[in-house]
Amino acid sequence: MAFSEKDLAKFEELLLKKRKELLDEMGLHGERFTSTVRDATGDLSSYSYHMADQGTDNMDRELAFMFASKSGRLVYHIDMALKRIKDGTFGQCQGCGKQISKARLTAVPHARLCIECKSAEEEKKAGR
Numbered sequence: 001m002a003f004s005e006k007d008l009a010k011f012e013e014l015l016l017k018k019r020k021e022l023l024d025e026m027g028l029h030g031e032r033f034t035s036t037v038r039d040a041t042g043d044l045s046s047y048s049y050h051m052a053d054q055g056t057d058n059m060d061r062e063l064a065f066m067f068a069s070k071s072g073r074l075v076y077h078i079d080m081a082l083k084r085i086k087d088g089t090f091g092q093c094q095g096c097g098k099q100i101s102k103a104r105l106t107a108v109p110h111a112r113l114c115i116e117c118k119s120a121e122e123e124k125k126a127g128r
């Protein structure tokens with residue numbers, strides 16, 4: 001693994017701090033959210049699919065609420081990053097599988113993509 005336990009602890013701290021700021025900003029108290037998101041699957045596509053499919057479920061309402069705001073989506077990405085710390089896949093680019101640089105992760109600890117994949121993604125978006 002590319003990051004030491006100490007590095008991971010530092011990233012986790014950054015993520016938790018950011019998460020708390022966001023939840024405070026949204027006027028939410030973290031506890032319920034924590035259990036909801038932690039129990040859910042880490043796969044974003046099945047997540048959205050599930051949401052669309054069973055919109056009446058209580059948990060889905062919370063998720064829909066979360067996804068309705070930019071801060072909420074960021075909380076979700078932070079939770080996924082925290083999950084990756086536990087999984088041991090933190091810092092791995094989800095586009096090309098390469099290691100994301102420590103500098104980038106320090107700036108954006110919830111980053112899913114390395115700089116190259118990120119700019120490729122943004123170019124694709126801009127070109128649409």
Ligand SMILES: [Zn+2]
Nearest residue numbers: 093096114117
């Ligand atoms: Zn990449």
